[in-house]
Amino acid sequence: QKEVEQNSGPLSVPEGAIASLNCTYSDRGSQSFFWYRQYSGKSPELIMFIYSNGDKEDGRFTAQLNKASQYVSLLIRDSQPSDSATYLCAVGDSGYSTLTFGKGTMLLVSP
Amino acid sequence: DAGVIQSPRHEVTEMGQEVTLRCKPISGHDYLFWYRQTMMRGLELLIYFNNNVPIDDSGMPEDRFSAKMPNASFSTLKIQPSEPRDSAVYFCATSGRGYNEQFFGPGTRLTVL
Numbered sequence: 001q002k003e004v005e006q007n008s009g010p011l012s013v014p015e016g017a018i019a020s021l022n023c024t025y026s027d028r029g030s031q032s033f034f035w036y037r038q039y040s041g042k043s044p045e046l047i048m049f050i051y052s053n054g055d056k057e058d059g060r061f062t063a064q065l066n067k068a069s070q071y072v073s074l075l076i077r078d079s080q081p082s083d084s085a086t087y088l089c090a091v092g093d094s095g096y097s098t099l100t101f102g103k104g105t106m107l108l109v110s111p
Numbered sequence: 112d113a114g115v116i117q118s119p120r121h122e123v124t125e126m127g128q129e130v131t132l133r134c135k136p137i138s139g140h141d142y143l144f145w146y147r148q149t150m151m152r153g154l155e156l157l158i159y160f161n162n163n164v165p166i167d168d169s170g171m172p173e174d175r176f177s178a179k180m181p182n183a184s185f186s187t188l189k190i191q192p193s194e195p196r197d198s199a200v201y202f203c204a205t206s207g208r209g210y211n212e213q214f215f216g217p218g219t220r221l222t223v224l
Contacts, residue, residue: 032211043202043215044154088154092211097142097161099211103153 002027004091006102014110019076021105023089026070032092033065034099035074039085048074079109113137115216117203123222129191132219134203135184144213145178145188146202154202160186193223 003026013019021035032051036044050056050063050072062075072091076083086104093100116135124130136143144159158168163180171178175194180186190197200220204213 034211034213043218046212046214049212090213097211098144098156098159098167099213100156101154 002030002091002093002100004089004100004102006087006089006105008103009106010108011105012108012110013079015079015081017079017109019079019083019107019109021074021076021087021089021107023072023074023091023102024070025072025089025091025100027091027093027100028067028070029094030091031094033063033072034090034092035061035063035072036088036090036101037085038088038104044088076107079107081109081111083107084109115203115205115214117201117216117219119219120217121220121222123224124193125224126194127192128223129189130193130197130221130223132188132201132203132221134186134188134216136186136203136205137214138184140205140207140214141183142206142208142213143180143186144204144206145186146204146215148200148202148218157188190221193221195223197221198223 035048038044048063050065056063060077064073088104089102090099118133145157148154157170158178160180178188200218202218203216206213
């Protein structure tokens with residue numbers, strides 16, 4: 001059974017701070033990793049993906065992957081109240097077809 | 112370019128009734144996924160299709176659930192008979208061949224009384 005674990009939170013950070021969201025996964029054969037943002041009452045929205053070990057930056061977002069430790073993280077710099085949402089970590093199977101989702105971490109950014 | 116389209120957006124029905132949820136994928140995407148989301152269980156994959164063919168339905172809870180994809184532009188998820196424990200948000204998502212990036216529709220919030 002493939003598992004993706006996230007701290008449910010909420011993670012509370014002040015506006016302008018760095019938010020750090022973490023995720024671990026059980027399947028060593030996983031090759032692709034995704035972060036989705038889900039606002040309350042809305043659908044998940046893809047914000048980042050990473051395939052290789054290391055860091056990948058996109059604007060205020062940085063995804064980090066360490067396959068040896070089976071660990072993925074998402075850093076949000078200069079956090080804004082509009083970043084308040086639930087962040088879902090998803091891990092792709094080795095066949096590049098399905099995703100296994102964590103239950104998400106709720107982020108609260110206070111003004 | 113339209114995203115994934117789902118209908119209805121909200122459905123309230125009584126126990127025992129048949130419910131049909133609909134999805135129109137993004138044009139050119141040949142993978143289609145049906146998920147269910149609840150607070151307790153999170154986002155669960157129910158079934159997925161590749162080129163209109165069901166590939167894995169091991170996530171379908173029981174025989175009351177069925178899904179079809181008669182063509183590349185349309186899929187349905189049917190629950191018959193519905194039960195209160197089926198109350199959840201049901202999402203359809205699609206992706207292109209060879210890529211894991213999935214794009215979600217707005218979801219259908221189902222309430223079974």
